[in-house]
Amino acid sequence: MMEKITILLVDDNPADADLTKESFEESKIANELHWVQDGVEAMQFLRREGKYSGVPRPDLVLLDLNMPRKDGREVLAEMKADESLKSIPIIVLTSSQAEEDILRSYKLQASAYVTKPVDLQGLAKIVSGIEGFWFAVVRFPPQ
Numbered sequence: 224m225m226e227k228i229t230i231l232l233v234d235d236n237p238a239d240a241d242l243t244k245e246s247f248e249e250s251k252i253a254n255e256l257h258w259v260q261d262g263v264e265a266m267q268f269l270r271r272e273g274k275y276s277g278v279p280r281p282d283l284v285l286l287d288l289n290m291p292r293k294d295g296r297e298v299l300a301e302m303k304a305d306e307s308l309k310s311i312p313i314i315v316l317t318s319s320q321a322e323e324d325i326l327r328s329y330k331l332q333a334s335a336y337v338t339k340p341v342d343l344q345g346l347a348k349i350v351s352g353i354e355g356f357w358f359a360v361v362r363f364p365p366q
Contacts, residue, residue, distance in 0.1 A: 227253040231281035233265040233298065234258070234316075235290040242343055243285065243316075246350040257281070262293025266301060269308055281311060283353075286333075288317040288324055296324075299331040314353065 230247065234240045240258050247256050257278065259265050265286075268275040284302070288295035295315065302308045312334040317324070320338050328336050340346050 227255050228283065229279045229281045230254055230256045231265065231268060231284045232256055232258045233260075233262065233284065233290070233295065234287040235260050236287070239287070239339060242346050243350070245343065246346045249347070250350055250354050252354045255279070261290045262295065262298040265298050266293070269302065269311075284311055284313045285316045286313050288315060288319050288328070296327060296331065299328065299333060303332045316349075 232240060232243055234243070237260075240260075244256055244258065247254050257268065259268050264275075265284075267273055268278055269281070269284075271278055271280075286295045286298060295317065299313060299315070302311065302313065309332075313332075314335045314337060315324075315328045315333045316337050316339055318339045325336050337349055340349060
């Protein structure tokens with residue numbers, strides 16, 4: 224029996240977050256999905272600050288790029304510069320198809336870059352791909 228995978232979803236769009244949550248609820252992999260709405264909250268969650276003091280360390284971060292207060296690019300750079308966070312895999316899951324966003328995300332050491340689909344069926348395929356690779360094949364670093 225596989226342990227539960229802890230996922231942090233960072234996305235300012237509640238509709239996108241709901242679709243992602245629904246897709247993961249239907250998945251075959253036991254997971255615990257946490258959602259925050261911007262990069263400031265993401266860093267508080269990751270550092271277990273304030274209201275996030277008792278949260279688990281995520282095994283994987285799904286990160287939108289375009290958010291208020293602190294965008295995904297800033298979160299990505301901050302995580303990879305932090306010795307205690309840089310080993311957490313980060314999948315950029317965004318609506319941006321801009322080449323500069325793709326290049327910059329990989330330069331900032333994103334583990335993968337995925338363009339968000341517009342419907343539940345498309346998102347279900349992405350979640351299935353994440354399950355198949357990230358949860359069945361990849362080994363996560365010890366916490």
